[in-house]
Amino acid sequence: MCGISGILSWHSPPDREALELMNQRLIHRGPDAAGIYLNGPVGLAHRRLSIIDLSHASDQPMSTANGRYTLIFNGEIYNYRELRQELQRYGVEFRSEGDTEIILAAYQQWGVDCLERLNGMFAFALWDQAEQTLLLARDRLGEKPLFYQPMPRGGVLFASELKALAAHPQASRKISGDAIRDYLALNYLLTDQAALEGVYKLPPGHYLKRTQGGDSTPVRYWDLAHYFHHKNHYRSEGEAAEAWLALFDDAVRLRMGSDVPLGAFLSGGVDSSAVVAAMCDRRPEHTVRTFSMGFSERSYSELPEAQQVARFFHTDHQDMLAQQAVASRLPDIVYAADEPFADTSMIPMYLLSEFTRKQVTVSLSGDGADEIFCGYETYTADRLNHLIRWLPRPLVRGGLALVNRLWPVNFDKVSLDFKLRQFLAGSHPQAVDAHYAWRSIFADADVNRLLQSDQVPERNGPSPLQRFRAFDQEVAGCHYLDRMMYVDTKTWLADDILVKVDRTTMAHSLESRPPFLDHRLVEFSASLPVSLKMKGFQKKYLFKKSMRTRLPAHVLDRKKVGFNAPVSHWLGTSFAPFFNDVVRSGPLGSMLHQPQVAGLWQEHQDKTRDHGLKLFGLICLGLWMKHYEG
Numbered sequence: 001m002c003g004i005s006g007i008l009s010w011h012s013p014p015d016r017e018a019l020e021l022m023n024q025r026l027i028h029r030g031p032d033a034a035g036i037y038l039n040g041p042v043g044l045a046h047r048r049l050s051i052i053d054l055s056h057a058s059d060q061p062m063s064t065a066n067g068r069y070t071l072i073f074n075g076e077i078y079n080y081r082e083l084r085q086e087l088q089r090y091g092v093e094f095r096s097e098g099d100t101e102i103i104l105a106a107y108q109q110w111g112v113d114c115l116e117r118l119n120g121m122f123a124f125a126l127w128d129q130a131e132q133t134l135l136l137a138r139d140r141l142g143e144k145p146l147f148y149q150p151m152p153r154g155g156v157l158f159a160s161e162l163k164a165l166a167a168h169p170q171a172s173r174k175i176s177g178d179a180i181r182d183y184l185a186l187n188y189l190l191t192d193q194a195a196l197e198g199v200y201k202l203p204p205g206h207y208l209k210r211t212q213g214g215d216s217t218p219v220r221y222w223d224l225a226h227y228f229h230h231k232n233h234y235r236s237e238g239e240a241a242e243a244w245l246a247l248f249d250d251a252v253r254l255r256m257g258s259d260v261p262l263g264a265f266l267s268g269g270v271d272s273s274a275v276v277a278a279m280c281d282r283r284p285e286h287t288v289r290t291f292s293m294g295f296s297e298r299s300y301s302e303l304p305e306a307q308q309v310a311r312f313f314h315t316d317h318q319d320m321l322a323q324q325a326v327a328s329r330l331p332d333i334v335y336a337a338d339e340p341f342a343d344t345s346m347i348p349m350y351l352l353s354e355f356t357r358k359q360v361t362v363s364l365s366g367d368g369a370d371e372i373f374c375g376y377e378t379y380t381a382d383r384l385n386h387l388i389r390w391l392p393r394p395l396v397r398g399g400l401a402l403v404n405r406l407w408p409v410n411f412d413k414v415s416l417d418f419k420l421r422q423f424l425a426g427s428h429p430q431a432v433d434a435h436y437a438w439r440s441i442f443a444d445a446d447v448n449r450l451l452q453s454d455q456v457p458e459r460n461g462p463s464p465l466q467r468f469r470a471f472d473q474e475v476a477g478c479h480y481l482d483r484m485m486y487v488d489t490k491t492w493l494a495d496d497i498l499v500k501v502d503r504t505t506m507a508h509s510l511e512s513r514p515p516f517l518d519h520r521l522v523e524f525s526a527s528l529p530v531s532l533k534m535k536g537f538q539k540k541y542l543f544k545k546s547m548r549t550r551l552p553a554h555v556l557d558r559k560k561v562g563f564n565a566p567v568s569h570w571l572g573t574s575f576a577p578f579f580n581d582v583v584r585s586g587p588l589g590s591m592l593h594q595p596q597v598a599g600l601w602q603e604h605q606d607k608t609r610d611h612g613l614k615l616f617g618l619i620c621l622g623l624w625m626k627h628y629e630g
Contacts, residue, residue, distance in 0.1 A: 002060070003029030003047040003506075004072040005159035006125055007168065008134045009151060010212050014043030018168050023047055025164040028336075029074070029506045037061035037070055041155070041212075042127050042134060046072040049509055051362060052080075053098030054259050062100050068130050069107060073100050074160055075122030075144045076513070078254035083117060107135075112207060115221045119254065119518065123202070125158065134210045140222045140519045141368070142204030142494035145502060149199045154214040161338045161503075162194060166628075172198040175628070177457040179340065180591070180621075184447045185440050185464045187342040187617040188496045192218070193461075195339045195624075204494050222519070224489065225474045227526035228482050240532055241546035244524060248546075251518035252278040252364070260361040263289030265352065265512075266317070268305025270544060270555055271366030271375075275515055277550045279364065280313045289360055292319040293352040295566055305558065312552060320355050322348060326565075327574035334623040336507035342620035343496050344613070347565040349504040357508040367501055368516035371485060371493045372525035373543045374534035378438050382484050383537065385434045431480040432472040432487060436465050439492060441613050455591045467491070479530040486526075568612030571604060575619065582622025583615075589622070 003026030007014045019036055023045035027034075030047030033056075037044040046060040063070040077083070080099035083106060088094075092105045099120075106114035107126060112135065121143035126135045136158060138146050147165050148158040149172060159165035166173065174197045179189055192200045202208055205222035234240040252275060256262060264279060266272050279288045290310050294303030303319055310317035326347055333350045334341075356363050370376050437443075442450065444463060462470070471490045475483045505512040515521070525533065528542065535541040544556050567575065582588055583597060597618070604611040 002049055002072075002074045003027075003160045003164065004045070004074050004123065004125060004146075005164045006042065006044040006072065007151070007155070007157045007170075008042050008210055009155045010041050010153045011155070013041070014038060015169075016043070018170075019043045019045045021167045022159055022164045025167050026160055028509055029160060031509050033059050035059055035061050037063075037072075037127075039070070039127070039129060041132070044070060044072045044125060044127065049361070049511065050260070051076065051511060052257070052259055053096055055096070057096035058098035058100055060100060062096075062104060064104055064108065065095075068128065069104055070127045070129070071100060071104050071107075071124060073103060073122060073124040075120055075124070075139065076511070077102055077118050077120040077122065078257065078518075079117075079119040081257075112137075112209075112221070115207060119520070121513075121517075123160065132212060135207060136202055136210070137207040137221075138202045138204055140205045140224075141489070141498065141517050141522065143498050143502065143514070143517060145499070146202040147194055147199055148202060148208070149196075154210050154212050154216075156208075156210045162196065162199070163335075163338055165199065166196065172196045174198075175625070178459050178461050180456055181447055181451070181459055182464050183340040183621060184442045184450065184617065185444065186496075187441050187613065187620075188499065189339060189341075190464055190467050190491055190495050204490075224522065224526060225486065227523045228475045228478050228486055230527060231529055232524075232527045233529070237532065237542065237545060240528065241542055244521075244542060245546040247518070247521050247524055248274070248515065249278055249281070251515040251521055253282060254518070255364055255513040255515050256282060258362045261289075261359065262362040262364070263291055263356065263360040264364040265356070265366070266290035266292050266306045266309060266315070267366070268292070268302045268307075268309050268555070269366065269558065270540065270547065270551065271369040271516065273309045273366075273551055273555050274369075274543075274547055275364050275366050276309065276313055276315060277547070278515070280315070286314055286316055288313070288315045290315040290317045291352060291356040291359070291363065292317070293322060293348050293355065294319065295322050295348070305555075309555060318355075318359065320351070322351055322565075325574070326351065327570065327578075330575070330578065330619075331623055331627070332507075333504070334620050335627050337499070337503050337620070337624070339499075340621050340624050341496075341499060341503075342613075342617040343500050344565040344567045344616060346500045346504055347567075349500055350507060353505045353508045353510045353512075357510040361509070362511045362513060363505070365501065365512050365514045366516065367497055367512075367514040368493065368522070369540065369543065371488050371497075372516060372522055372533075373540040374481060374485065374530075375540050376488075378435060378488075379481060379484065379534060379539060380537055381438055382431060382435060382481055383534070386431065386480055431484060432468055433465065435484045435487060436468045439468075440464070441617055450593055450596050452591055452593055481530050481534060482526070485533075489522075567616045568604070568610055571612060571615055575616075578619045578623065579615065582626055583618045586622055587625040588618070592618075 005022040026047045030049045032050040033048040035046045044061045061070050061072050077099040080102040083102050087105045122139045123144040123146040147162050165171050176197045179195045192203050206218040206220050208218045209216050264276050292306035471487045472483050475486045501512050532542040600611045603609040
């Protein structure tokens with residue numbers, strides 16, 4: 001795990017001082033070593049977190065023996081040993097024991113088609129001196145980030161994080177109006193969108209080639225939609241479960257390879273417990289380290305459940321309890337997030353990563369299982385919405401008005417009143433429109449009322465809903481639940497969950513590895529019939545069936561809780577000063593229609609509405625803008 005940055009410039013040689021400044025902004029991603037490569041129009045910078053082959057032989061930038069190819073790489077290639085053996089059969093000789101050299105050799109052997117052979121998480125830049133071409137590539141699911149800004153005549157500026165890219169004197173500094181609007185809609189930014197005008201994120205599963213005079217666009221090398229369209233069929237559920245379990249065990253095995261201490265995040269839920277179970281099958285008792293974090297607000301804390309699972313598997317377990325003093329850490333957490341971002345679980349994830357890093361350098365996680373196996377409550381809502389889609393819309397709106405008038409607001413995590421209000425408010429005959437409504441924070445009309453029109457320009461690009469619909473069309477004709485899982489994989493997973501995990505772990509130089517996002521597992525799950533993912537209203541059906549012999553019933557049958565922070569509670573106490581400091585005033589305050597803001601705040605304090613996610617999103621945006629201006 002590392003940090004990369006660089007520039008390809010055809011009109012003037014890259015400036016070493018600027019590259020070093022970009023590299024310094026990424027020191028948290030790689031505290032173990034640093035390197036700079038300058039050659040004609042290209043400059044590459046690298047920060048290393050040593051995980052595999054701790055020797056200097058695996059330092060970067062790394063060049064081939066003949067000097068033609070030079071690579072900087074962020075991530076892990078889990079099947080590097082298998083690829084090494086295959087490449088050695090072609091006569092390739094290696095100088096290191098790590099995975100970085102594998103990418104160089106694979107590219108020499110297969111060109112850009114090597115991307116299809118890599119099992120891992122990665123973002124890398126590879127310079128071909130002979131062809132004067134720079135290749136940028138990102139892993140299939142988007143576990144590792146890569147920002148880029150096109151430069152004149154085919155040049156490009158790029159970095160692992162926006163703050164590193166923005167350190168370059170040629171980087172854009174203007175905040176995008178579309179990004180502000182889209183962030184308010186979702187509390188994160190979608191797909192290729194970045195917070196600065198003219199800056200983009202390389203989409204997951206894509207590569208980009210830049211040559212002199214070229215005006216290339218990202219090219220997709222992995223098509224997940226294909227697997228949703230082409231279903232596999234099995235003679236029995238048992239056969240399907242056995243095939244899935246074999247893939248899962250191999251994914252865990254590959255992710256346990258490390259030359260530094262390794263552990264696992266453990267929530268006590270089925271996903272992280274399954275990962276720990278597979279780890280314990282490969283290691284003696286008491287040698288698997290597990291880490292958990294909870295809150296004093298009981299409905300938000302999973303510590304007792306995590307402790308119970310740790311005892312069951314005899315792991316070397318450690319946990320911590322977050323206090324409301326976490327408010328003092330919020331500015332640092334927002335800075336670590338790097339771009340406008342407000343998933344409340346980034347708070348416990350940041351603190352847990354800090355706690356875990358004191359003991360290990362690598363931690364396995366259960367991320368991704370919900371997206372590939374219908375694990376979220378939104379999929380239950382999708383199924384209910386499908387059943388009632390014939391109801392007249394006025395009847396649904398009337399039900400919402402009745403709930404709002406008669407049912408008290410409860411700030412507990414995903415309370416029944418919250419779910420019912422969200423469901424009725426978002427219900428729509430079109431599945432993707434309803435799904436988007438349940439994922440959204442502010443409706444488009446509310447965004448327009450919230451923003452001062454003279455401060456934030458009207459939207460230029462597609463709206464978030466249009467982007468959701470475009471992904472939905474890529475799997476048109478598939479079952480509506482398959483379509484929503486595909487949309488979530490392309491949006492919620494890539495742009496929220498994985499952003500949160502990458503930024504919070506790397507803020508503490510900790511590598512997180514999610515076995516569920518092994519592309520073979522993702523493809524396998526996509527190709528399963530929906531009935532094996534959600535049978536009736538039983539979520540994660542085949543996954544849980546495969547775990548019946550490994551996990552106790554209380555884990556398998558436990559209701560999903562999630563890893564959110566109790567921000568709705570905190571907004572009335574420790575988070576309140578942030579509201580006045582960065583939402584009512586400062587750069588963000590001038591953009592907002594303050595009577596609308598005051599109304600949201602008052603309704604939340606009076607508990608007539610739970611605006612916790614909206615207000616938290618505004619606070620994080622205000623803190624990000626304050627950091628940015630600073």
